[in-house]
Amino acid sequence: FLKTGGEAIAACIRIARSYTGKDHVVQVGYNGWLNSLAAGGPVLPRQAGTSFDSGIPKCLSDLHHSCKWNDMEGIKKVYEEVNGNLAAIVIAADYAEMDKGVTYYKEVREFADKKDVVLIYDEIVTGFRIALGGVQEYFNVKPDLAVFSKGIANGMPISVYAGKKEVMKKCDKGNGVVISSTFGGETLSLAAAKAAITAYRKYNVIDHIRNQGKKLWESLNEIFEKHNMPIQVKGLWPCPAFTVKDGAPANTISSFLSLAYKNGVSLYNVSYVNYSHKDKDIDETLQRLEKACKEF
Ligand SMILES: Cc1ncc(COP(=O)(O)O)c(C=O)c1O
Structure with a gap:
């Protein structure tokens, strides 16, 4: 557990890099200000950023790539450009074009499996809203890692990074990845999440x-x-x-x-x-x- 969506996505990116031993990341949509690293990527939702005056070192920005929603060819192109050195694909859905998810998520999943890339879903908006389990439940295509936040505790500050055991194992003590936060274990929001999820179920x-x-x-x-x-x-x-x-x-x-x-x-x-x-x-x-x- 962490406190903001952006830091939970950053945690997933770190885990993915450790798990794959690879460097580059493709991002689809806005994944929080910590992760607004790609030149041309969205710094704020729906706003394309520039590489000027952003405070982001070029060497860091060079590892991040921005692709549009439902643009599988764009992802393949980045993969070729970085000679396969791609650790993760992070996807936040385009809310106006969600219906494209029916084919898009399957395509990305197949590609990620074939190329050993960690697939991360940003469910910060979609989780506990499209379905309790977000787009992965709605479209029935599972990622390797996922982040939930906004809806999970009905607005109380909490974010969750979760995923397949074999990938999350990278966070176990001594396995390389350190993710730590003073308020990550703050219990009021955890109690709120428990109460909210119970109510979501009880009241449909x-x-x-x-x-x-x-x-x-x-x-x-x-x-x-x-x-x-x-x-x-x-x-x-x-x-x-x-x-x-x-x-x-x-x-x-x-x-x-x-x-x-x-x-x-x-x-x-x-x-x-x-x-x-x-x-x-x-x-x-x-x-x-x-x-x-x-x-x-
Ligand atoms: C899809 C998505 N990802 C990431 C974030 C960033 O979350 P936070 O502002 O909690 O860091 C947001 C916030 O609006 C979001 O909508």
């Missing part, structure tokens, strides 16, 4: 957020259509993302999000419904968002 929370998400986002897409808004919500209903239609100005989503906020709804590029959102909340949210569309 995943079904609730799937159903309420469907109600909210499908209706919002209808409202967008009705008002000729160049925006669409795409992805799986527990954690979809706002996307713009071709040709729309770059600030379309941020303008809409500002108007939504002005009307009392605080949204982000990827927005979530939660267990506390009941039907009347969804109705009120839709009314407020329709007002935002009229003001757009």
